[in-house]
Amino acid sequence: MDRERQLKAFYQGNLSKEEAKDFLKWYHSKDGEKYMSSKLKEEWDERDPVIEDYSLWDKEVLFKKINTKKEGSNQSLRSQQTKLKTERNWGVRIAASLAVIFTISLLAYQYVLDHKKNPIETHAVVTKSNPAGQKSKIILPDGTKVYLNAESTIRYQKGFKTNRQVELEGEAYFDVFSDKEHPFSVKSKGLVTEALGTAFNIQAYKDSPITEVALTHGKVRVEDISGNRSGELIPGEAIISEGADNDFRKEKIDVEKVLLWKEGILHFDDDTFEEVVRTLERWYNVEIHIEGEYDKGFLCSGTFDKNEYLDNVLNILGHSIGFDYQIDKRKIEMKFNP
Secondary structure (H helix, E strand, O other): OOHHHHHHHHHOOOOOHHHHHHHHHHHOOHHHHHHHHHHHHHHHOOOOOEEEOOHHHOHHHHHHOOOOOOOOHHHHHHHHHHHHHHOHHHHHHHHHHOHHHHHHHHHHHHHHHHOOOOOOOOOOEEEEEEOOOOOEEEEOOOOOEEEEOOOEEEEEEOOHHHOOEEEEEEEEEEEOOOOOOOOEEEEEOOEEEEEOOOEEEEEEOOOOOEEEEEEEEOOEEEEEOOOOOEEEEOOOEEEEEEOOOOEEEEEEOOHHHHOHHHHOOEEEEEEEHHHHHHHHHHHHOOEEEEEOOOOOOOEEEEEEOOOOOHHHHHHHHHHHHHEEEEEEOOEEEEEEOO
């Protein structure tokens, strides 16, 4: 259940006791605050882009797979439905306690609507972001499609159609609407990517030493923020900036593998164990703690089925690398064998 439907279900008293507790915990978390704020910001922007959320990308759907085996999933679903019916009254009582909170949200929402015609900031920055475990598709005011990965953010100004400049933190795939009079550019962790009408993927997470711009079709120019180094790409090529000295190089890439994340497929290609851990934390919205020593030079490769269960991923990695693990809600303890 996505958050919007969960919000409605909670207010209507259609959640079980455990589901309501989970909802309340999320609602008062940073992710919950970010979600509610983003909803208000969407109304503030007169040219707000269209956002499409897919259930296969919903972080709650993914998280349910952490502690649930594929076998017996239908039986689990039926038991949850039975529990929902027996505890519906409990949900109704709890829902009433949030009426004041929702009223405040509605008042804030109305304030936004009342001020849309006369916004205070004519050049306000629009921010769209995903927390860990969630992905989304965004259509920008000029028609450009953006597939935004987990734990990623884009920013742009309201006058975007004539000033097509985007800032990215994290990873996104851009399918750029062609407009030769207004070039399209993306600034991402030390690199600026310029394009007219093309499609490319950028990976620029703060906690990763690598920034990668990969071209799927069209043509782009990439340069570092100092303007000292630059290069043009053709489809199947990537510019990679890496390390403290921002090593700048061009490489051939497998476009299909680069874009597997868009389809919900988890893929590692000679990634370090540290990068694998960071990816799993973003992908499944979990915290991973490591105990014991392991080979720092070990590289991981592998492709996991669409929306694979975290338990299955950890089993395979554990056998390959040599660690045991325990899952406690959203916390994973990895222990390497001596």
